[in-house]
Amino acid sequence: MALVIGAVTVVYTNLLVRRLSEREQQQIDLYAKALRFVINSESDDTNIQFASTEIIEANKTIPVIWADAEGTVLDYRNLDVPARLNEAERERLLHREIDEMRSQHPPIVVELGAGLRNYIYYKDSVILSQLRTYPLVQLAVIASLAVVAYFAFSYSRRAEQNRVWVGLAKETAHQLGTPLSSLMAWQSYMKDSPRFEGEPVVEELAKDIRRLEIITERFSNIGSVPVLKDEDIYQVAERAVDYLKVRVSRKVVFKVESLLPPGATARVNVPLLEWVIENVCKNAVDAMDGRGSITLVLRHGGRNHKQIALDITDTGKGIPKSKFETVFLPGYTTKKRGWGLGLALAKRIIENYHKGRLYVRWSEVGKGTTFRVLLNA
Ligand SMILES: Nc1ncnc2c1ncn2[C@@H]1O[C@H](COP(=O)(O)OP(=O)(O)OP(=O)(O)O)[C@@H](O)[C@H]1O
Ligand SMILES: [Mg+2]
Structure with missing residues (x-):
């Protein structure tokens, strides 16, 4: 709608500009004619009076400069020349104006006879510009x-x-x-x-x-402002993995490694972070058709290397590069029984509640995927 209104006004203003510009052209032509007439007449009859007062003086909008062939300014109209300027400064200002006027319109030549010429320079009126x-x-x-x-x-x-x-x-x-x-x-x-x-x-x-209690706790945490605490992040990861291990095929090998100093903490809400790890690992299991390895590595990363990075790598079917962002959209799924909510929820938990980041760090189709969770220390 705004574009249509914009386009219409642009077209309309262009039309107005063209009309006004034509009118100013006519006006300046008339002005030049009148000037020529006044200059070339010797007597001082009423015609000249008329031309001088009614036509030349009537131009109250179009800025004009009247100069001789050497560029000496003979007269000017409708230009804002401050009174405080001295002779030289005024001269300079007027010549700058002449240059500008010349770039807009070629000057009108006034033949004075005997090879003498004057020039009328002019530019668009303020309204037109x-x-x-x-x-x-x-x-x-x-x-x-x-x-x-x-x-x-x-x-x-x-x-x-x-x-x-x-x-x-x-x-x-x-x-x-x-x-x-x-x-x-x-x-x-x-x-x-x-x-x-x-x-x-x-x-x-x-x-x-106990399991139902955990689920209830997760929902109640996500439904309110969750409390973040400094938690031993390795222990949290390990506990989450221990819980998962017994619930998936034994052909999936889990590993948790930490490159952080022992006892390193991150500010997290445990039930919510466990939920994230669970969602990402469950996807990993699905991507491997029940056979392969899932490795969780903790290290420093992110902003100035001050954040805690949890990299979750699987040996599954991988994600094409074009889908690195899409997988986080609610409703995006490639599974028959999927809702496409797991990663959307995980991203919300990490980004909204932990002010961290969750993204696909690496993936190659047929080789595997690494999801990275960035948490604040
Ligand atoms: N580790 C992974 N390897 C390959 N593809 C993945 C991986 N993780 C997620 N995906 C892709 O991202 C899609 C979205 O995942 P998401 O967890 O949001 O939903 P879902 O697992 O399909 O369903 P839901 O989690 O709601 O049951 C998956 O359907 C899958 O195509
Ligand atoms: Mg999922």
Whole structure:
């Protein structure tokens, strides 16, 4: 819409500029004729009076300079020459004007007879030159409007997405809470009951309850402002991997290495970071068809090498370079049963909640992939 309005006004202003310019041309021609007439007449009759006052003086808009063949200025009109200038300064200013005028229009020659000539230099009136630049001004206004609109729009879209994520997460945590507490009550009842003594079911139930608690904690953390703490990052990674290991095929070999000094910490929210590691590793497992190795390496990286980098490398099918950004879009999946939410969520957790970064650091189709998580120390 803005572009259409812009285009229409540009075309229209151009038309106006052309009309005004034609009119100024006619006016200046008339002015030159009148001048010629006045100069060449000897008597002082009413015609000359008329030409001089009505035509020459009537030009109140077009700047003109009347000069002889040597360039001596004989007269000028409609030019802003400050009164405080001395003779030489005024001369210089007028010659600068002459140069500018010459670049706009060729001067009008006034033949005085006997080979003598005068020149009339002129340039566009202020209104005309303002009108010439007007479309540029308008385009600048439209462009800045477009930029502002773009940012406002993407900001409001992001804000809306945030509300959806946060709202849904809060609601999920809330709804899980009730059955969870009743399950816990049942579990403690079974533990104390002689009927279930020595039964492995009680222990298994406890594990599943613990798992449900973790899930609830994750959702409640993402649904509020999560608390970040300095945590031993190697331990966090190792615990997350230990948890995953037993849940995937035994043909997937996990390794956790640290190039950081022992006990190095990063500011993280453990349940959320575990969720990220889990999502990235699950994708890795999927990408390897259940056979291969997943290596987690901790090292310094990022800004001034002051951040903590967690590189998660798999030996899977890889990601083509053109999809390095796309994989993080919500809804992007290449799996039959995928939602395309794992990486979108992981990126949110790292970038919004930890002020870190998550990106594909390296990948080659058929060889494998490295995702990098950058965290603040
Ligand atoms: N390690 C990887 N190797 C190869 N491709 C990957 C890897 N990780 C992610 N991808 C690609 O990125 C896509 C998006 O991943 P994402 O985790 O966001 O969704 P998903 O795993 O398909 O579904 P969901 O995680 O919601 O169950 C995957 O479908 C896959 O094509
Ligand atoms: Mg996934």
